[in-house]
Amino acid sequence: MxxxxxxxxxxxxxxxxxxxxxxxxxxxxxxxxxxxxxxxxxxxxxPLGLQQLGWLALGGGLLGLATAIALVTYGSLAEPLVVGGKPVLAWPAFSVVMFELTMLGAGLTNFVAVIFFSALARRGxxxxxxxxxxxxxxxxxxxxxxxxxxxxxxxxxxxxxxxxxxx
Amino acid sequence: MTSPSLAATIDRDMEASITRTTWRFWLALFVAAGFAALGGWSWSQILQVGFGLTGLDTPVMWGTLITNFVFFIGVSHAGTLVSAILFFARSPIRAGIGRSAEAMTVIAIMTAGLFPVIHLGRAWLCFWLLPYPNERQIWPNFHSPLVWDVFAITSYVTISALFLYMGLLPDLASLGRRLRGVRGWLYRSLSLGFSGTDGEWSLYEKAYPIFAGVVIPLAVSVHSVVSWDFAMTITPGWHSTIFAPYFVAGAIFSGVALAIILLAILRRAYNLHAYIRESHFDILARLMLAMSLIMTLVYVTEVFLSVFHGERAERDLYVWRMVGSQAPIFWSVIFCNSIAPLLCFSRRFRVDLRLLLVVAFLVSLGMWIERYMIVVTSLSHGYDPAQWGSYTPSRYELMITAGAFGWFTMLFMIFVKIFPSISISETKQAQHAQSSADATHGESADHGAVAVPSTAGESHA
Known part of the structure; x- marks a missing residue:
């Protein structure tokens, strides 16, 4: 060529x-x-627009959220200790961890997506x-x-x- | 249109800022490293002998170490947050100040993160903070704000570092192809193959707003979570619903003040007057003034609620803070954070860098003292008068505090020596946008973007 x-x-x-x-x-x-x-x-x-990247970041965020829910649920039920009279599964308290891991998942996915699609975009x-x-x-x-x-x-x-x- | 000579000048100036090193830089780095080493030595003494070397004792079990943690988390707040907000505002000043502010964020979190580890006493067990079960299958207590801190801070440092790194990629790629030797190899490796193709820029432009959108709520959450370390207890002076917005506002306030100081030094040291302009400082000073007014409102609200809501211990604490033995601390905070920044109503104080630096320094000092006041005086004056006590930081704690500032300065200096302190690609973009606007409107106004004279960067301090 x-x-x-x-x-x-x-x-x-x-x-x-x-x-x-x-x-x-x-x-x-x-x-x-x-x-x-x-x-x-x-x-x-x-060809890859803002919307597609946004969906990928949303997917990463949901994955982070699922990880957080699994972590706090399993971690709390593994040895159910009542601390300060709160229920073992105290979702208001867990919401912080869930929020942080959601944001972490969205940010990491966005970064990985950019690096991956950039490598495709510079071909040729x-x-x-x-x-x-x-x-x-x-x-x-x-x-x-x-x-x-x-x-x-x-x-x-x-x-x-x-x-x-x-x- | 963008003049080719201006683009070349931008390249040359930024390249010079990382490749030319003067004896002043080495001297300043040596001093900063000396302070960091002093802090490290003090920590090693505490590790060997124990926490008896600190001034901590019942009831004041948190002192200058936690004060430093809260202060540096606060400083970290403003950098990425301001950079992300300026990005959404499409502000041309972002090109000049965004990179340094983002670096300040990452370095401040790295500094802040040391303090919980130092404060553990048995620092070699710091991995116990991580969410994994012990040998009896008991996990960390996810109800605890201290565990929330671990998640919030690690998420924030990861995303802030990636936000900074993503902004660096185009500059690393460009420098990597221009420079030879180890430096060129390092930049090429770190650029992850970025080549400046249309597809990459298009992706980059679409991914950046998503990143900025993730960073802003994360930044707000981090200092909110840090405030809940205090507010979730029932200690008078801490148990308050306004603590999260109070800490977030204070964090932006202290971060902007420190950003002004760092940018002023950077501008002077590398002769970056064309890139970091008086108009940038003017905007930062206005932001600092606005945050000062918010902080004043918070101080008034806090005192008003505590004195009038009928809780005896709370009222006694605030009266003691204002007129008791801790009054010099309280009034220093009011002077530095509420009164001194009012000078920024005068334009002269916003654009005369020497005057602005005095105000920014006072604000930084005031915010450190404020963190000290929140941490120490609240613990000194609890519910039970029989448990009241005092705290004086030991020389080891003071040396660690000096070491933290040395460590922060040292890392920042190393960063600006290895990486361009101003975004090259964004500066070119901002220059082009300003030139196009000038051509459209037929005038040359100061929009806050760069104004690179042909002589810029010819002499480097």
Whole structure:
């Protein structure tokens, strides 16, 4: 597979313009790397949305809650001691542990989800584009596979205001 | 648009802040480490000889050690909480102060967490705090606020550390690809492969609000739980329904004051005037002032309720605090926490850093004394006059207290030397947002974001 066309920009607005022009021209499979979360990163988008991540975090939170309920129930019934006249299973007192583990579960799941899906999201992005982002540039990438020479020339023309276009 | 030279200046300044080290840094680190070592030595003496080396005795069984625990938990409160709230408010000042505030949180919890272990006496048995059964299958008492503390603090430190780490990932990735040697390898390893692709940024932008949404209730719960260590007892001065909001407000108050002090030192030491601006301090000073007013309301409410609700022991305690032998402590708290911050009504005190530092220092001191007042004077003056007693911290406790501040400072200094103290990617983002806003409105106003001059960072103290 040939290397994708890579256009480097320093100005996020110029990069966003280029992406919009490419989309208007019907080039949908544009990728980019960026040193910061400029608005342009949302121009190409990612299939996993806030709602899906939210559901995952909710699942993690519920898992934390279930763990807490199991822990306090089993721990209290293992050797049922009455302390301070309170019932052995005192749910108001247990609510603190349940809340904390719910939040812990939600936070941990969110973190693991981001790390896992980030690894999937960076697949297929050229190393040179990653280096460009580290050096402060925004790299707009257009795959060249299955594109005719005319199409490539038109795409190059759309990326005319880039600092550098390669190959 | 964002000027390429500004983005490069941001990169260069942040890189310089971690790669260039002056003798002043080493001297300050040496002093802080010296205090930490002094505290460690004092603890070792207590471990060898026993708790008789402290000033603790019936009825005052909690003293400066627990005071330090509550104080540092309070300090930890503001960092992550303020950072998360600024994130939801889309405030441009977050780029300048968020990272340091989050680091302050994690380091303060690590410091606070030492004190329950020190206070155990037999510190080598600290693993007994963990929720697992002993040989007779008896588990920790889940009804106890002290067990709640273990869950609350471990959850908070875990999530706060991940919140800080997640914010660091883009900067670590960027630095890891630019720097060579061990430092570059370390950053690349810690960045977990983050590459700045559109998909990663998109995920990152969606996951961050969830994290911030988890952190805020967790932060509020932690200091509420710490307050219940006291409020769940029937001790006069502790058994109060207002303790949770009282502690949460006090925690934000002390945390903001300490954040002002740390940011002012950081700004001066690394010449970060373009990133941590007067407008940032202005906002923090306003927050500190608002929290001071809330604290004053709490103090008045506490005294009013205790004096007029008819509980004799409670009333006697507060009268004793105000006009008895502990009056200097009570009035120091009122001066430092309720009167001194009123100076921040004047803009001059909010933007003149030397004046603001004096106020922030007084607030930090006042909040430590307030924690001491709550812990010690309540235990000194219980229901039974025959059980009244006094407490004077021993020199070992004072050395451990000095050591805790040294430990906190040392860890913070190490953090800002290894990791960028200001978020590089967020600073660039904020700079771009401000430039776009200026271009749209045709003016250049101070929105609180960075304003990086071409000369920024050329001289590092």
């Amino acid at each position: 040939p290397d994708p066309l890579m256009a480097l920009y320093d100005d996020p607005d110029a990069a966003a313009n280029a992406v919009r022009k490419l989309h208007a021209r019907g080039v949908a499979d544009v990728r980019l790397t960026s040193p910061a979360a400029y608005p342009v990163v949302e121009e190409t988008g990612h 992005v050229a190393k040179s584009a990653r280096l460009a982002a580290a050096q402060g540039h925004i790299a707009v990438l257009v795959p060249l596979a299955q594109r005719s020479a005319d199409e490539v020339a038109q795409i190059r023309a759309l990326l005319g205001d880039a600092l550098e276009v390669s190959p």
